Amino acid sequence: MPRIKVARKSTAIDMTAMCDVAFLLLTFFILTATARQPEPLPVDTPASTVKFKLPDIDIATLTVGQEKVFFGVPGQPIRIRTLELMSEKYQMTFTDEEKLRFSLMESFGVPIGNLKQIIMLKGDERNAAGLQPGIPTDSVGQRPSELHNWLLSARYATKELNNVDMRVSIKGDSREEYPSIKKILGILQEQNINKFSLITSLRADEK
């Protein structure tokens, strides 16, 4: 019986195609990954065991720490519209350049009177610790607080542009005392926002 001879082949594989695919994927992931913006108010979020991911769009974030409140909405068009609505309420005018610069700000925490100064600062100057004093949460006489108006404007803007209801998330610092959280919950409830998300970091299971 003749034995079938298997031709000895080289074990080297042509890697070119694999390399192409790998780099294509790599490029894709690098480009789609969004760079993390530096935060003007760094907070240490408490841990929980919940495993629910926060959506990226149509959700405003209230950052609470050191008894200051910072506000941020995602999406440039929404930010511009929010600023326009706010400028109507407070009789201020913003130039197109200021609006554009504002739309690039991830979050901010200044009274509306100082907003222009903050807008004109450079990105890294803006995030200097202690520069921004937080958005006023106290109502003045009959007028609702500025935070109330920012939330309301952002909700209107989101509804106008995306036709969805804006959600609100609260990102609080672990050591923040409860009264300042209670105040913010009160402001949200005044606007009948009764459902919101608390941002937490993931805790390893302890079972």
Added chain:
Amino acid sequence: MAELDTSGGGKNKGGKVRSKKQSTRVDLTAMVDLAFLLITFFMLTTTLAKPQAMDLAMPDKEKDDQQELTVADNRTMTILLGDNNRIEWYMGLVDKPLTPPQVDNYGRNGIRKALVEYSKKVIATTGDPSKGLIVLIKPSDQSNYRNFVDILDEMKVSNIDRYAIVEISQPDIALLKRDGLYK
């Protein structure tokens, strides 16, 4: 090995230097390894960096709310959040608690035991799984945000779906003061 064949560049001085012909093939294995490593890194970091969110629903804040719900006091547990990450809890009402108020702490060996025990007990006494334990969470001014999130997390862990965040009352503060959980 990984060198490009640069021969044939032509007229060297003398023209006699002839380099050995080498293969133009490059070994791509290491490069592919590196590329996949980076891919894995980017994939994991983009999905893991997303923050986790805990949903919280508060009751409507209607000013003229007439429909006061009356619930049996043997189904309600009140949890008071005090200072220094401590809790005090009791069953029933503050002026005549069914169990003596007890100081506890957060986590698996703390309040969770009581929560699990009483949620079983309450269902056993009412005999109806839909009539489970109701937890009232009353954060005092000296508790912090971490305590607040922790206690909500405990509710999730021990499967208690009926809980409410209630403003703390004067008798409750007095109770916390008596046991040294409030300055």
